[in-house]
Amino acid sequence: MSHVHPHIPSGGGSQASQLRVSVSELHDGPLRRELKVTPTALDLSDSTYRFPFDVELDLTFGMIHDQVYMKGRATTVALTECVRCLGEARVELVAHVDVVYEKNAELLSVESQALGDADGSLAYFNGEEILFASQIRESLMVELPEMPHCSEDCKGLCSSCGSNLNQGPCGCASAESESTSDDCSSQSWQDALRKLKLD
Numbered sequence: 610m611s612h613v614h615p616h617i618p619s620g621g622g623s624q625a626s627q628l629r630v631s632v633s634e635l636h637d638g639p640l641r642r643e644l645k646v647t648p649t650a651l652d653l654s655d656s657t658y659r660f661p662f663d664v665e666l667d668l669t670f671g672m673i674h675d676q677v678y679m680k681g682r683a684t685t686v687a688l689t690e691c692v693r694c695l696g697e698a699r700v701e702l703v704a705h706v707d708v709v710y711e712k713n714a715e716l717l718s719v720e721s722q723a724l725g726d727a728d729g730s731l732a733y734f735n736g737e738e739i740l741f742a743s744q745i746r747e748s749l750m751v752e753l754p755e756m757p758h759c760s761e762d763c764k765g766l767c768s769s770c771g772s773n774l775n776q777g778p779c780g781c782a783s784a785e786s787e788s789t790s791d792d793c794s795s796q797s798w799q800d801a802l803r804k805l806k807l808d
């Protein structure tokens with residue numbers, strides 16, 4: 610089992626400034642940004658998953674006419690409970706980021722929230738700078754599995770005694786085979802019946 614190092618919050622201000630690109634930086638051509646940010650800076654949180662690790666970003670920004678695009682990858686590891694055995698499930702998240710930002714200052718405030726388009730492919734910016742934290746967050750959130758497992762072949766818990774079957778057989782299986790060998794009692798019952806018929 611790997612050890613989880615909790616975050617030591619480091620000045621949120623510098624992190625927030627990493628999560629923006631000013632349009633003036635894109636006039637000379639595409640810009641590549643490789644960053645490591647805290648989940649807190651991305652406001653990454655969920656009711657079932659924990660995010661104890663940094664998020665690595667490899668992003669390319671560019672401009673086509675008035676639109677700005679952001680392409681690349683966001684990776685991190687999320688932790689939660691395995692749905693079968695209740696042990697720790699470690700989920701490697703690799704989100705493919707592909708967003709187009711349209712210049713629209715009015716939509717920016719109201720509808721960009723409401724639209725919250727499922728694939729996160731369209732967003733808005735004010736014409737001057739791209740604030741991309743929420744698009745990165747969305748791209749990671751959609752990758753969270755609904756039924757996380759600690760491993761593909763997790764054996765789960767015994768339905769009778771609750772033992773974790775990944776740690777070996779619990780003994781219920783052999784108890785079950787004993788109870789099926791109770792057939793001998795039904796055997797004697799059949800014998801009794803046969804005698805009855807013979808009489």
Ligand SMILES: [Zn+2]
Nearest residue numbers: 691694759763
């Ligand atoms: Zn499991």
Ligand SMILES: [Zn+2]
Nearest residue numbers: 767770779781
């Ligand atoms: Zn059992």
